[in-house]
Amino acid sequence: MDKVLVQFLAIADEGTFSGAAASLNVTQPTLTFNIKKLEQQFGVDLFERSSRGVTLTDYGRTLYQNVTVMHRLYRNAVDSIERQRIHREEGLSIGTGYSWWALFLKDLVADYSRRSVTGPVNVSVGNALRCMDQLLAGDISMFIGHRIENLVQSVQPDFLQVGLVRDGHFVRQDHPLLERPRTQAEVLEYPSTLAFPPEARQQRLLLDHPQGHADARQPEYAGRAFTSNSLEACLDYVRTTNAVLAHTDLMAPEFARKGIRMVPMRPGEEPAWRPVGIYILPERREDKHVARLLDVILQKTREVVQNT
Numbered sequence: 001m002d003k004v005l006v007q008f009l010a011i012a013d014e015g016t017f018s019g020a021a022a023s024l025n026v027t028q029p030t031l032t033f034n035i036k037k038l039e040q041q042f043g044v045d046l047f048e049r050s051s052r053g054v055t056l057t058d059y060g061r062t063l064y065q066n067v068t069v070m071h072r073l074y075r076n077a078v079d080s081i082e083r084q085r086i087h088r089e090e091g092l093s094i095g096t097g098y099s100w101w102a103l104f105l106k107d108l109v110a111d112y113s114r115r116s117v118t119g120p121v122n123v124s125v126g127n128a129l130r131c132m133d134q135l136l137a138g139d140i141s142m143f144i145g146h147r148i149e150n151l152v153q154s155v156q157p158d159f160l161q162v163g164l165v166r167d168g169h170f171v172r173q174d175h176p177l178l179e180r181p182r183t184q185a186e187v188l189e190y191p192s193t194l195a196f197p198p199e200a201r202q203q204r205l206l207l208d209h210p211q212g213h214a215d216a217r218q219p220e221y222a223g224r225a226f227t228s229n230s231l232e233a234c235l236d237y238v239r240t241t242n243a244v245l246a247h248t249d250l251m252a253p254e255f256a257r258k259g260i261r262m263v264p265m266r267p268g269e270e271p272a273w274r275p276v277g278i279y280i281l282p283e284r285r286e287d288k289h290v291a292r293l294l295d296v297i298l299q300k301t302r303e304v305v306q307n308t
Contacts (some may be wrong), residue, residue: 001074003045004034005067008046012064016053056096077080086239095131097196098231099248104300105144126229127196128279132157132205134208135279142280142289145300150206158285162298163305166270168249169263172239181264184271192223193243195234234259246271250304276305 008018011031021028039046046060056064092112096105101123109121124131124140129145135157147159169187171177206297226237231247235258238245244263247255252262265271278297285292 001071004038005033005070007034008038008063009067009071011054012056012060015055016266021052034046035163045179051105074300091146092120092298093124093140094293095124095126095134095140095145097127097145097248098125098285099251100144100253100301100304101125103304105297108296108300129205130196135197135281141287142278142294142297144278144297145276148205149276155205157281158280159275159276159277159279160294160298162301163276165248165250165276165305166273167246168252168271169265170238170245170247170252170260170261171242171254173261175242175261175263177244177263178261181266181269182265183269187244187265191241191243192239193226193228193232193234193245195227195245195247196229197227197229231261277301 006024007020007024011017011023014020014023017028017031017035021031024031035046040303042059042063044059044061045057047054048057058297092109094105105123108213109123113121122261124134124143128143128145131140131145132148132151132155133262134140135143136155146165147161150183159222169177169182225243227235228234233244235245235255245260249262255262278294278301280290280294285294
């Protein structure tokens with residue numbers, strides 16, 4: 001922040017030029033000269049001077065209140081930049097859906113934490129559009145997810161495909177759909193639920209989003225009986241209703257342990273395969289720390305996709 005404004009705050013807090021000079025390790029004539037210039041700049045007196053020291057004038061109090069806020073915001077910015085630098089240079093910052101967290105990422109993070117004494121860890125769990133939003137903002141270094149179709153041309157991250165996955169339909173363990181292999185039409189007869197639906201503001205990243213319509217309703221909400229940014233909440237809902245949860249079939253073993261079963265589908269009625277991989281900004285791949293992390297996550301993601 002501007003040094004003269006810092007000096008102004010110090011004088012107001014100390015109540016004397018000499019006290020402020022000592023606290024700032026500058027000479028008193030320097031403070032006198034700088035404050036005089038500041039008063040000339042505003043065209044008003046900022047301090048009332050006396051033999052006992054100085055007090056703020058009405059103009060000085062107004063400036064003091066505003067400069068105090070500016071100083072706090074400046075310190076917050078400095079601290080935020082330093083935290084961001086540490087995250088970027090030393091930390092682990094990844095976006096992911098819940099599935100990848102449960103399948104391997106939680107173990108990778110635990111191993112990283114054991115090996116890194118100071119490096120902070122940030123894992124953002126959400127849908128692909130939310131992670132893309134955070135990637136572009138610099139909040140995360142990369143994220144694991146499905147390939148996003150119809151991204152706007154201004155969004156051009158690298159997508160490193162590792163394989164193909166598809167969704168399954170999951171229901172409570174005594175659900176009627178489990179009696180025999182089903183068609184898509186039969187599944188659609190039941191209410192549906194979805195974890196991590198995109199938020200309206202994230203739709204601006206897509207080509208077909210109607211710009212300027214902040215209240216535009218995303219299609220993922222339409223026709224859903226229940227949506228939540230908590231997978232556990234969706235599983236609780238499925239366990240107590242006839243709802244069907246759409247989620248990657250890689251989670252079938254994990255869900256089975258929670259009393260949730262995958263609906264058998266008739267041949268040719270299974271959901272389509274979709275590319276899955278890692279999104280990362282091209283310039284971040286040049287960072288040696290990020291490049292090492294990327295190699296590890298690519299290998300782990302390939303292992304999960306190929307072994308299931």
